[in-house]
Amino acid sequence: MNGASARDGAAAVRVSTRRAVGMALLAFVFLFGLLGPMLVAADPARQNLSRILAPIGSDFLLGSDHLGRSMLARLAHATRLSAGLALLTVISAAVPGTALGLVAAWRGGWTERVLVALADGVLALPGLLLVLLLAALAPGDLWPLYLGLSLVLWVEYFRVVRATATTLLASPQVEAARLLGFGPLHVVRRHVLPEIAPLIGTLMAFGAGAAVMAIGALSFVGIGLRPPVAEWGIMLTELLPYHAEAPGLLLLPAGMIFVTILGLQLVGGRDPR
Amino acid sequence: MSAALAIDDLHIAAGTLALVRGVSLAVDYGAALTILGDTGSGKTLVAEAAMGTLPAELSARGRVGIAGRDFAAGPGAAQRALWGRAIALLPQEPWLALDPTMRAAKQVAEVHRIVRGAAVAAAGDASARDLSALGLAAAGRKYPFQLSGGMAQRVALAAVHAGGAKILIADEPTKGLDADLRDDVVALLRGEVSRGAAVVTITHDIAVARGLGGTVAVMREGRIVEVGDAGAVLTAPTHDYTRRLLAADPAGWPEPPVRAAGPLVLAGRGLAKRLGGRTLFERLEIELRAGEAVAVTGPSGCGKTTLGNVLLGLLPADAGRIDRPGGHAPVRFQKIYQDPPAAFAPRATLRTSLDDVCRRHGIAWTTVADLMERLRLAPTLLDRRPDQVSGGELQRVALARVLALGPVFLFADEATSRLDPITQQEVLGVVRAAIARDGISVLVVTHDRRLAAKVGSTVISLDENGVAPATQRTAAC
Numbered sequence: 001m002n003g004a005s006a007r008d009g010a011a012a013v014r015v016s017t018r019r020a021v022g023m024a025l026l027a028f029v030f031l032f033g034l035l036g037p038m039l040v041a042a043d044p045a046r047q048n049l050s051r052i053l054a055p056i057g058s059d060f061l062l063g064s065d066h067l068g069r070s071m072l073a074r075l076a077h078a079t080r081l082s083a084g085l086a087l088l089t090v091i092s093a094a095v096p097g098t099a100l101g102l103v104a105a106w107r108g109g110w111t112e113r114v115l116v117a118l119a120d121g122v123l124a125l126p127g128l129l130l131v132l133l134l135a136a137l138a139p140g141d142l143w144p145l146y147l148g149l150s151l152v153l154w155v156e157y158f159r160v161v162r163a164t165a166t167t168l169l170a171s172p173q174v175e176a177a178r179l180l181g182f183g184p185l186h187v188v189r190r191h192v193l194p195e196i197a198p199l200i201g202t203l204m205a206f207g208a209g210a211a212v213m214a215i216g217a218l219s220f221v222g223i224g225l226r227p228p229v230a231e232w233g234i235m236l237t238e239l240l241p242y243h244a245e246a247p248g249l250l251l252l253p254a255g256m257i258f259v260t261i262l263g264l265q266l267v268g269g270r271d272p273r
Numbered sequence: 274m275s276a277a278l279a280i281d282d283l284h285i286a287a288g289t290l291a292l293v294r295g296v297s298l299a300v301d302y303g304a305a306l307t308i309l310g311d312t313g314s315g316k317t318l319v320a321e322a323a324m325g326t327l328p329a330e331l332s333a334r335g336r337v338g339i340a341g342r343d344f345a346a347g348p349g350a351a352q353r354a355l356w357g358r359a360i361a362l363l364p365q366e367p368w369l370a371l372d373p374t375m376r377a378a379k380q381v382a383e384v385h386r387i388v389r390g391a392a393v394a395a396a397g398d399a400s401a402r403d404l405s406a407l408g409l410a411a412a413g414r415k416y417p418f419q420l421s422g423g424m425a426q427r428v429a430l431a432a433v434h435a436g437g438a439k440i441l442i443a444d445e446p447t448k449g450l451d452a453d454l455r456d457d458v459v460a461l462l463r464g465e466v467s468r469g470a471a472v473v474t475i476t477h478d479i480a481v482a483r484g485l486g487g488t489v490a491v492m493r494e495g496r497i498v499e500v501g502d503a504g505a506v507l508t509a510p511t512h513d514y515t516r517r518l519l520a521a522d523p524a525g526w527p528e529p530p531v532r533a534a535g536p537l538v539l540a541g542r543g544l545a546k547r548l549g550g551r552t553l554f555e556r557l558e559i560e561l562r563a564g565e566a567v568a569v570t571g572p573s574g575c576g577k578t579t580l581g582n583v584l585l586g587l588l589p590a591d592a593g594r595i596d597r598p599g600g601h602a603p604v605r606f607q608k609i610y611q612d613p614p615a616a617f618a619p620r621a622t623l624r625t626s627l628d629d630v631c632r633r634h635g636i637a638w639t640t641v642a643d644l645m646e647r648l649r650l651a652p653t654l655l656d657r658r659p660d661q662v663s664g665g666e667l668q669r670v671a672l673a674r675v676l677a678l679g680p681v682f683l684f685a686d687e688a689t690s691r692l693d694p695i696t697q698q699e700v701l702g703v704v705r706a707a708i709a710r711d712g713i714s715v716l717v718v719t720h721d722r723r724l725a726a727k728v729g730s731t732v733i734s735l736d737e738n739g740v741a742p743a744t745q746r747t748a749a750c
Contacts, residue, residue: 172615175587176671180630180678181604190629194620 022266029260033083036076044073044230053246063249065235066242075252077230083260085146086211090204092150097157098200102192104158105165106184112162119155127152128214132223140226149214153207160203164196205268209261216257232257276338277302277440277471278323278360283335283346285318285327285495292331293318293495300471302439305462305487307474307503309518311693312664315495316475320442323473324362325352339440357388357436363443367429371417377428378404378413384435403431407461422573423454430461441465443474447481451572451720459484477693479522483507491515521694526727529705534730535563536599538681538714539606541584543593546576553579554735555592561682564712566705568729570722575735577718581608581684584716599681604634607675609704611687613667617659623670624655627677636677644673648703665696672703676711683707684716689724701728 048068056063062071104112122130131148138144168174168191177187212232218224219233227234235253243250276299285293293315300306310316321327323337327348335346340359344351352360364370372380378400385396404413407427417425426446433441443462447455459481466472466487474485482489482503489507490500491514499512510516519525538561545555553576561567561584569577582588584595585606597606610616617626627641645652648669654662662670668688675683685704689697705728707713717728725732 172610172612173618176608176610176616177618179585179587179604179606179608180674181633182629186629186633190618190621190625194618 018266018269022263022268025259025263026267029079029083029256029263032076033079037073037080040070040073040076042070042073044069044077045228046070053242053249055246056248062252063246065239065249071249071252074230074235075256078232078235078253079256081225081230082212082215082232082256085142085215086208086260089146089149089153089211090207092146093153093207094157094200094204097154098161098196100154101158101161102165102188104162105169106188115158116162119158122152122155125152128218131214131218135218135223140224142225145215145218145224149211153211156207157200157203160199161196164199165192168192168195202268205264209264209268212257212260212264276300277304277340278306278473279336279338280319280323280346281336281338283319283322283333283337285315285322285331285333285346287331291495293322293333296335296492296495296497298490298497298500300440300473300488302471303466303469305466305472305474305485307476307482307485307487307489308492309476309479309482309489310492311477311518311695313494314492316492317444319492320362320444320473320475322346324356324360324442326362357384357433357438359438360440360442361433361436361438363429363433363441363446365445365448368417368420368422368425370429371420371425371432373417375416376413377409377415377417377420380428381431381435384432388436399435400431403434404428407431421454422450423457426450426454426458427461430465439469440471441473443472445475445477447476447478453572455481456484479507479519479694480524491518517695521698523694523697523721523723523727526698529566529728529730534565535712535714537561538563538597538599538601539584540596540598541580541590541593542596544580544583544590544595545592546579546583546588547591548576548579557593559584559733561714561716563681563714564708565731566708566715566717566729567731567733568717568719568725569733569735570719570725571735573720577720577735578686580735581686581716581718585684601681604678605680606682606684607678607680608684608686609668609671609675609688611690613664613671613691614659616671617667619659622656622658623662623667626659627655627670627674630674630677634678641673641677644676645670648673663696665692665700668692668696668700669703672700672707676707679711680713682714682716684718686718687720688717690719690721697724704728 046069048064050068051060051064052066052068054060054064054068060070060072062075065071065074100115104115130152131145134144134148169187174187174191177191215224215231216233216236219231220237222237225231225234227238232253236250239246239250239253279299281297283293283296284291296319298306298319308316308319318327322333323339325344327333329348331348333347337344337346337352339352339355342355378397381403382396382400385391385399386393391399401410401413404410407430409424409427409431412420412424412428417428420428446458446462450458455478462472462474462485474481476482486503488500489503490497491506491512492498493514499506499510499515506515507519510519540561541557541559544557544559546553557580559567569580571577579588583590585608586595617623628638630636631638631641642652650666650669650673654666654670659667683704689700692700704715708715717725719725
């Protein structure tokens with residue numbers, strides 16, 4: 001009893017350190033993406049061919065790339081674009097995924113069957129193929145990436161929420177609430193959402209990581225966004241040929257991806273026992 | 274030390290909180306010792322200290338003597354070498370302790386082979402012999418999930434036997450078993466005693482203590498408040514707590530008042546229900562009148578909870594119809610659950626849960642406050658979550674929650690089976706008061722026949738064959 005609560009307390013402290021580090025990393029990424037483009041006056045697309053591959057710490061704070069563009073400005077704009085797109089993607093996957101999962105669990109019957117078939121259909125498609133297909137429709141645009149990734153990612157929210165909610169809706173607490181005269185909205189708000197919120201949080205953290213990676217990887221292979229847009233994946237592609245002359249430059253976008261994913265994993269993950 | 278098992282001045286603490294304070298007990302071979310106490314009295318900790326299985330975060334001091342060897346009480350398992358050979362534990366709910374993927378005979382043979390070092394063939398023979406000695410010859414080929422609770426209990430006992438231990442600790446051996454099987458288990462344990470084993474039984478069930486005889490130690494809040502011969506302690510207790518415990522035994526309760534029942538509130542006509550290919554009941558007639566309690570009893574799986582759920586409209590009946598004369602709102606037909614925490618939103622405070630009900634139905638908070646007072650619930654409980662109050666308190670909060678709605682019918686589904694006897698009496702006292710004062714009609718479902726007889730003015734027995742109902746002592750209309 002007391003021993004157990006002392007143990008829980010210790011675990012809570014450990015989790016919070018871990019979470020705190022993750023939150024700090026994410027706060028850095030978020031603030032850099034939000035404020036960076038405003039604070040850095042330089043134009044991320046402005047070339048200065050007489051000052052290419054300037055070292056870090058010169059008149060360019062983070063150096064300049066192979067076209068003499070400010071790395072700081074490019075990195076700030078890329079962070080806004082990549083992280084913002086990832087955030088938007090997981091939100092627009094989580095909201096319909098959760099809502100449809102709840103509807104399927106509540107209604108059952110043919111509603112559930114149709115939704116499950118739909119989710120299975122999406123799962124049967126290779127996710128990137130869908131994104132590639134959409135990207136082919138509108139080369140260089142943002143929306144195919146966003147739409148494609150959301151269409152792929154909502155399924156896991158749907159499946160997790162439906163499975164958890166089905167169990168919860170059959171539980172005595174929900175039966176009691178129904179007998180006490182409460183409707184679906186109250187049951188979802190009071191009995192279901194508090195239980196599934198941590199699960200959704202974890203899925204969103206990992207989903208955002210997957211989205212960052214997917215956006216970066218697609219841009220890296222030249223699908224989706226195109227130069228001169230500043231984006232982590234594009235920056236990696238552009239700087240890769242200069243890895244011998246300016247290895248530090250390549251590390252900047254790679255480091256941003258690393259920090260973002262690490263932060264998300266620390267926040268969303270669970271401590272090993 | 275001459276005693277088979279001796280515990281000397283045992284103290285167990287979690288941090289600064291003392292859980293067991295100065296317990297000394299001894300039991301000889303061929304004798305029974307029963308530790309009787311409520312949840313949280315520390316009785317299981319005493320057994321764990323004897324076995325050497327205390328959780329690591331607890332600190333303990335004192336001595337434990339097992340079969341002439343002396344150990345310091347404490348976490349860690351210095352006693353491990355004696356497990357199975359000299360001292361053995363008969364687990365609670367053995368159907369959970371048996372390996373679900375192994376046939377019964379193999380589980381017993383395994384002990385012969387590994388603990389006793391018998392050859393494979395000899396172990397198999399010994400296992401078959403053990404099982405047939407317990408009347409389980411046919412069960413050897415079965416898996417645990419194919420065994421009834423009583424049979425699983427016997428298989429576990431056979432496995433414990435096979436190790437050859439002469440000191441047996443049985444932790445709540447009747448938990449989850451029906452009354453009929455309880456007597457069976459008591460007989461099994463008595464058999465062990467007569468074969469020369471030292472049997473220590475941990476229980477909250479007075480009937481078990483009475484059936485086992487020997488020595489009874491009554492524990493409360495980590496102390497032994499009374500110890501002595503079972504006959505003496507259980508008939509002429511000297512300690513106040515023991516007296517209250519005995520008074521809480523349903524056997525000693527007053528008979529339910531036979532009252533002129535009020536108008537019909539709910540009736541089931543020709544009800545039938547099949548579940549999982551089995552007929553639970555058919556052509557069942559039941560009438561529930563205002564101010565009257567009807568008790569439904571029977572072994573687990575007989576369909577008594579299903580009957581209540583059918584009457585509440587939570588499950589459809591296969592045949593027959595439900596009448597609700599009087600035109601009461603559906604919300605006035607309510608239910609109280611077996612496991613109180615399962616019936617509340619776990620992350621909401623009790624105040625939030627009760628406030629939700631008040632707002633949904635436009636009930637003034639004073640109604641709830643009055644009910645809390647009537648049910649002797651401290652207002653400070655309101656700011657706790659369901660897992661932060663005791664089972665008895667939470668069950669009374671659940672009652673307050675449904676009574677606030679002015680119910681005409683209440684289905685109490687094993688509502689006290691997880692509570693200790695004193696709390697059970699308290700909760701049922703509240704239900705009885707609600708029947709008498711508010712004229713509520715109550716359906717009590719319980720596996721405890723004695724309890725059913727004491728609360729129901731009508732008792733319906735469902736048996737395993739689904740043939741119902743034997744109605745006794747119907748209230749005079």
